[in-house]
Amino acid sequence: GAVVSQHPSRVICKSGTSVKIECRSLDFQATTMFWYRQFPKQSLMLMATSNEGSKATYEQGVEKDKFLINHASLTLSTLTVTSAHPEDSSFYICSARDAGGGSEAFFGQGTRLTVV
Amino acid sequence: GNSVTQMEGPVTLSEEAFLTINCTYTATGYPSLFWYVQYPGEGLQLLLKATKADDKGSNKGFEATYRKETTSFHLEKGSVQVSDSAVYFCALSAHNQAGTALIFGKGTTLSVSS
Numbered sequence: 001g002a003v004v005s006q007h008p009s010r011v012i013c014k015s016g017t018s019v020k021i022e023c024r025s026l027d028f029q030a031t032t033m034f035w036y037r038q039f040p041k042q043s044l045m046l047m048a049t050s051n052e053g054s055k056a057t058y059e060q061g062v063e064k065d066k067f068l069i070n071h072a073s074l075t076l077s078t079l080t081v082t083s084a085h086p087e088d089s090s091f092y093i094c095s096a097r098d099a100g101g102g103s104e105a106f107f108g109q110g111t112r113l114t115v116v
Numbered sequence: 117g118n119s120v121t122q123m124e125g126p127v128t129l130s131e132e133a134f135l136t137i138n139c140t141y142t143a144t145g146y147p148s149l150f151w152y153v154q155y156p157g158e159g160l161q162l163l164l165k166a167t168k169a170d171d172k173g174s175n176k177g178f179e180a181t182y183r184k185e186t187t188s189f190h191l192e193k194g195s196v197q198v199s200d201s202a203v204y205f206c207a208l209s210a211h212n213q214a215g216t217a218l219i220f221g222k223g224t225t226l227s228v229s230s
Contacts, residue, residue, distance in 0.1 A: 046219075093160065103148045105209075
């Protein structure tokens, strides 16, 4: 099946700094990618939909100035957590569906962010 | 709106026991339904899917049937193994389009002991 690669898998940063997470579709083009945040009791919350060449669409309650999304090409979307705080510590997962068809979504390996 | 409700865990079973994880959904139209599995520290992997009513998805001994009349997509396995220990997510997609995000249930943790 298709592969979505997410990097880094783990990152620890200091409060106030910014962290960039990359999500790449390796063998298909993804005009749309999705960013999820997974909370400790496993629920997966959709944060935003990343659209190639245009602005991301954020879900209600997600701060777009804190979670900057850039989707500059058909194979790469980035999520930057700006001015990170300990409450931003979480597991972030990206996902993409093949623009060429098929109904399933492919997921990156996830990024464990710890803000100290 | 669209939503997915799945049974809360954790589910604890002995090896070779029968597994059922219930999942029901609310959606307009005819969504596609999925079960994803997440092993510790990893992303989600597709386990099986069904795209229309009465379809049965199956993989690795797991099965789920798309029941439109009961809006359900329960996951079953006849004989679980220790290696099946993971978190299982039921999900739906309102449209089979690349621009539509999947909507997930809260996940059910399965723990299988030998």
